[in-house]
Amino acid sequence: MGSTSPIVCWFEDCNKDSVELVGGKCSSLGELINAGIRVPPGFAVTTEGYLRFIAEDGITEQIFKILEGLDHEDLPALEAASAKIREAVENLPFSEDFEDDVAEFYRQLSTICCVPAVPVAVRSSATAEDLPDASFAGQQDTFLWVRGIDDVLLHVKKCFSSLFTARAIAYRIKMDFPHDQVAISVGIQKMANSHTAGVMFTINPANGDRASIVINSSFGFGETVVSGEVTPDEFLVNKISMELLNRVISKKELYYTVDFETQTPKLYDVPVERQSIQSIVDEEIIDLAEMGKRIEKHYGRPMDIEWAVDKDMPAEANIFILQARPETVWSSKKKEPVAATGSALDHILASVMEGKSLN
Amino acid sequence: MSKSFLNPHEIETIPGTEGWERMYPYQYQFVTDDPERKKYEEETFWFYDGLHYPEPLYPFDTIWDEAWYLALSQYNTRIFSLPPVYGVDHRMINGYVYISPVPVTDPKVVEARVPDFMERAGYYYQNWDELEAKWEEKMKGTIAELEALEIAPLPELEEKVVVDDALGESKGYHLLKSYDDLIDLGIRCWQYHFEFLNLGYAAYVTFMGHCQKLFPDIPPQRVTQMISGIDVIMYQPDEELKNLARKAIELSVVEGVKFSKSFDEVKAGLEKTEPGKEWLAALEKARYPWFYVSTGTGWYHHDRSWNDDLDVPLGSIVIYIEKIMAGETIDRPMAQVQQERDRITAEYRALIENEEDLGAFDELLQTAKTVFPYVENHLFYVEHWFHSVFWNKVREIGEIMKAHGFIKDVEDIWYLKRGEIKDALWDLVTAWATNVKPRGPAVWPKEIEERKGIMEKFRQWSPPPSIGPAPEVIQEPFTVVLWGVTNESLDNWAEIDAAADMDSISEFKGFAGSPGTVEGKARVCRTVADIGMLEEGEILVAPTTSPSWAPAFTKIQACVTDVGGVMCHAAIVCREYGVPAVVGTGHATRIVKTGQTVRVNGSTGEISIV
Numbered sequence: 001m002g003s004t005s006p007i008v009c010w011f012e013d014c015n016k017d018s019v020e021l022v023g024g025k026c027s028s029l030g031e032l033i034n035a036g037i038r039v040p041p042g043f044a045v046t047t048e049g050y051l052r053f054i055a056e057d058g059i060t061e062q063i064f065k066i067l068e069g070l071d072h073e074d075l076p077a078l079e080a081a082s083a084k085i086r087e088a089v090e091n092l093p094f095s096e097d098f099e100d101d102v103a104e105f106y107r108q109l110s111t112i113c114c115v116p117a118v119p120v121a122v123r124s125s126a127t128a129e130d131l132p133d134a135s136f137a138g139q140q141d142t143f144l145w146v147r148g149i150d151d152v153l154l155h156v157k158k159c160f161s162s163l164f165t166a167r168a169i170a171y172r173i174k175m176d177f178p179h180d181q182v183a184i185s186v187g188i189q190k191m192a193n194s195h196t197a198g199v200m201f202t203i204n205p206a207n208g209d210r211a212s213i214v215i216n217s218s219f220g221f222g223e224t225v226v227s228g229e230v231t232p233d234e235f236l237v238n239k240i241s242m243e244l245l246n247r248v249i250s251k252k253e254l255y256y257t258v259d260f261e262t263q264t265p266k267l268y269d270v271p272v273e274r275q276s277i278q279s280i281v282d283e284e285i286i287d288l289a290e291m292g293k294r295i296e297k298h299y300g301r302p303m304d305i306e307w308a309v310d311k312d313m314p315a316e317a318n319i320f321i322l323q324a325r326p327e328t329v330w331s332s333k334k335k336e337p338v339a340a341t342g343s344a345l346d347h348i349l350a351s352v353m354e355g356k357s358l359n
Numbered sequence: 360m361s362k363s364f365l366n367p368h369e370i371e372t373i374p375g376t377e378g379w380e381r382m383y384p385y386q387y388q389f390v391t392d393d394p395e396r397k398k399y400e401e402e403t404f405w406f407y408d409g410l411h412y413p414e415p416l417y418p419f420d421t422i423w424d425e426a427w428y429l430a431l432s433q434y435n436t437r438i439f440s441l442p443p444v445y446g447v448d449h450r451m452i453n454g455y456v457y458i459s460p461v462p463v464t465d466p467k468v469v470e471a472r473v474p475d476f477m478e479r480a481g482y483y484y485q486n487w488d489e490l491e492a493k494w495e496e497k498m499k500g501t502i503a504e505l506e507a508l509e510i511a512p513l514p515e516l517e518e519k520v521v522v523d524d525a526l527g528e529s530k531g532y533h534l535l536k537s538y539d540d541l542i543d544l545g546i547r548c549w550q551y552h553f554e555f556l557n558l559g560y561a562a563y564v565t566f567m568g569h570c571q572k573l574f575p576d577i578p579p580q581r582v583t584q585m586i587s588g589i590d591v592i593m594y595q596p597d598e599e600l601k602n603l604a605r606k607a608i609e610l611s612v613v614e615g616v617k618f619s620k621s622f623d624e625v626k627a628g629l630e631k632t633e634p635g636k637e638w639l640a641a642l643e644k645a646r647y648p649w650f651y652v653s654t655g656t657g658w659y660h661h662d663r664s665w666n667d668d669l670d671v672p673l674g675s676i677v678i679y680i681e682k683i684m685a686g687e688t689i690d691r692p693m694a695q696v697q698q699e700r701d702r703i704t705a706e707y708r709a710l711i712e713n714e715e716d717l718g719a720f721d722e723l724l725q726t727a728k729t730v731f732p733y734v735e736n737h738l739f740y741v742e743h744w745f746h747s748v749f750w751n752k753v754r755e756i757g758e759i760m761k762a763h764g765f766i767k768d769v770e771d772i773w774y775l776k777r778g779e780i781k782d783a784l785w786d787l788v789t790a791w792a793t794n795v796k797p798r799g800p801a802v803w804p805k806e807i808e809e810r811k812g813i814m815e816k817f818r819q820w821s822p823p824p825s826i827g828p829a830p831e832v833i834q835e836p837f838t839v840v841l842w843g844v845t846n847e848s849l850d851n852w853a854e855i856d857a858a859a860d861m862d863s864i865s866e867f868k869g870f871a872g873s874p875g876t877v878e879g880k881a882r883v884c885r886t887v888a889d890i891g892m893l894e895e896g897e898i899l900v901a902p903t904t905s906p907s908w909a910p911a912f913t914k915i916q917a918c919v920t921d922v923g924g925v926m927c928h929a930a931i932v933c934r935e936y937g938v939p940a941v942v943g944t945g946h947a948t949r950i951v952k953t954g955q956t957v958r959v960n961g962s963t964g965e966i967s968i969v
Binding site: 211212245336337338339343344348349352354356 | 441442443444469473476477480481484561562564565568569572573574575576577578581703706707710712713715716718719722723725726832833834836839874875962963
């Protein structure tokens with residue numbers, strides 16, 4: 001993926017120092033990739049791309065003129081200004097360079113993903129997430145199952161214009177944050193088209209064992225697992241030896257997959273003969289657990305992770321991490337010592353007294 | 360939980376074995392003539408000690424069971440004052456030994472036993488290495504006495520020296536005395552056997568328990584792995600074989616060594632050349648004591664040592680020679696084992712979240728490492744070296760009894776209780792002294808024939824895994840470690856027992872002994888003599904294994920045993936070699952047939968016949 005451009009940038013070329021250029025979301029994706037964690041492939045339209053775009057046709061001046069003297073509490077005025085700016089932004093054509101660069105990266109992405117005109121998620125990636133209210137940067141718009149270069153470009157523009165929602169404008173005025181210092185990046189990322197998906201905890205949520213990884217999986221998209229619509233298969237993996245210690249296979253009656261007519265996920269019945277089959281193969285379980293271990297190491301704490309096994313990608317590149325957040329239940333508990341203080345002999349006495357339970 | 364357990368008094372005598380009880384000590388019987396004893400026996404949980412006794416006991420071999428009945432129990436009850444538990448009680452049904460740890464039921468008594476325990480056990484833990492060194496001296500001294508014990512035949516006329524030196528004793532008296540000394544040395548050796556063992560197990564169980572509290576999902580073999588990679592003499596016999604293999608190549612006597620499966624033939628050939636003689640000398644040097652390793656567990660007289668049958672080590676040496684010639688390494692992967700041990704320990708350690716737990720972890724790990732060598736090494740001294748010499752001394756007694764017509768064959772001696780042998784020897788020496796016909800030749804051969812028939816019937820009987828109601832908790836450390844008695848394992852065994860047809864079983868479970876999953880062809884080896892048939896990459900299925908099985912472990916890709924817990928020989932060696940093991944399955948050798956494809960999951964303990 002050689003071609004360099006000031007307008008677009010592959011996720012793997014992003015890192016924690018690229019927040020200015022590609023926003024928080026895209027730079028953290030880059031961080032994960034560089035830590036050996038696979039996420040759906042994609043690229044960012046940079047803030048530089050955004051700035052070049054709105055510099056065209058003197059639209060920047062036009063925007064500032066509209067914003068001049070606005071009161072952050074005057075909602076009707078804010079709404080009117082927002083509508084005007086967003087219309088101007090969305091009607092502004094991209095430059096040929098801009099279109100060519102995005103189109104070239106999208107074409108390459110489709111090749112990587114082995115899907116012609118690969119469906120992607122287009123989402124804004126703000127540059128100033130260190131501000132207390134992330135909504136300042138816009139609506140953090142996310143558009144799913146976007147397909148084809150024309151649609152991709154259209155939604156990039158929608159993300160750009162989301163910088164100028166009434167709420168975002170009001171917030172910046174209130175916080176006295178200069179409008180000309182905000183910029184936005186847009187992430188374009190392959191939609192995980194999973195044949196199986198689920199969640200993973202890098203701690204056993206049932207007993208708090210930190211040396212365990214628990215994986216839940218079911219067919220199709222992970223929504224069934226997250227929402228509790230099915231009882232997923234459950235696997236227990238030892239985080240240190242990476243051995244699969246236990247498996248419970250459940251009956252999984254429903255699954256989501258994309259309906260290409262409407263480009264939206266749709267619920268289907270799992271064929272009866274497949275319902276009680278293990279929804280993820282052993283090798284993938286271990287692969288996933290290894291990624292979980294890396295994610296925990298990256299964040300320095302037990303994590304709660306959403307993952308998917310993609311059906312478009314080749315076998316060695318098909319397991320994706322979609323979302324990772326800190327585990328809260330066990331992590332917030334104060335860890336009481338399991339043994340009273342004492343010498344080895346005290347512990348031995350206590351252990352002999354306790355004995356081995358037969359139940 | 361409600362389970363219907365067997366009542367020990369309702370187990371029926373096998374037809375044709377009536378009166379079998381006379382073959383064993385009378386206190387081993389389940390009885391109904393004493394109401395108090397009957398009630399105790401019915402209310403107690405007895406489980407079959409299949410680890411030590413995969414087959415019925417010969418009357419003489421009962422000596423070791425009585426020896427440990429005494430030794431283990433005295434240390435718990437009378438010496439170290441283990442607070443919650445006394446000894447382990449023993450019974451016998453149809454030649455099979457059933458045992459039961461005896462809890463201290465009164466909490467006040469438990470409490471009162473604590474101070475003595477802390478002082479006495481504390482003394483041993485604190486001075487472990489020093490006391491263990493003393494132990495080794497005591498043990499070596501005992502073995503030296505045993506080796507020096509002379510068992511002389513009875514002469515027609517005593518040598519003149521008896522008169523010249525005014526000895527005042529006869530060979531008849533010496534025979535009685537030698538027999539008494541022999542038995543005494545055996546019992547003494549077992550006194551030492553348990554001097555450290557239960558304290559060692561208690562330390563080990565404590566470390567295991569601490570790890571399981573910190574990490575509820577931790578597989579037991581991950582805990583034992585943290586104590587692995589410590590050199591113990593259990594591996595030395597095998598190391599000697601490897602050295603002899605290397606030496607054979609070095610001296611270019613490979614063809615001579617491989618000339619025959621019979622050691623006598625090989626020896627005859629090698630003696631003709633200088634390098635051959637040098638190799639034989641090296642072998643001779645390795646034999647004492649290392650070839651006293653038993654081909655079985657050492658618990659039965661028929662577990663012969665390598666010294667008794669040099670064809671066995673010869674076969675293993677040839678296996679190693681072939682491996683070296685094929686360019687394979689035969690070294691135990693010690694460095695890898697230690698590296699992996701250190702990695703696992705460090706990773707678990709890093710997950711411990713408070714200082715108290717971390718401190719206890721470090722202390723208990725250190726204690727477990729301190730006790731580990733004894734827990735392994737005593738086996739070589741007692742069960743292998745001492746027992747191997749001992750059995751042969753008893754055979755010398757047998758020779759004399761045979762010469763006087765008391766038994767038809769030396770190997771018949773095992774059908775007599777040791778007290779009966781003493782009685783017979785009295786009969787023998789008094790008749791010899793008096794020059795009259797002893798009564799024994801008309802008594803014992805007939806009795807022995809009958810006992811042979813009884814034992815044959817015992818062998819065909821399947822001892823139930825347990826009898827009587829299971830308690831909630833078992834506190835006796837020995838019981839906890841070696842049998843890993845859990846309801847789960849009893850359930851597994853009971854399930855298999857319930858299946859009338861062993862051939863119908865395609866899936867069963869045991870203890871996860873060494874992690875990993877493999878699929879391969881099974882080879883059922885009932886004794887170490889069968890390991891010559893093992894082919895590269897097969898899965899070994901055995902009743903149990905011992906150090907003399909070591910060469911097998913370089914060939915196999917997994918091991919399954921009938922008996923044993925996570926600390927048994929097969930589990931330890933498999934972890935060292937990094938091959939999966941499932942141990943304590945109860946019935947693997949009866950379920951699996953050689954040539955079947957089996958899948959062994961050493962992480963979960965599951966076995967399936969594919």
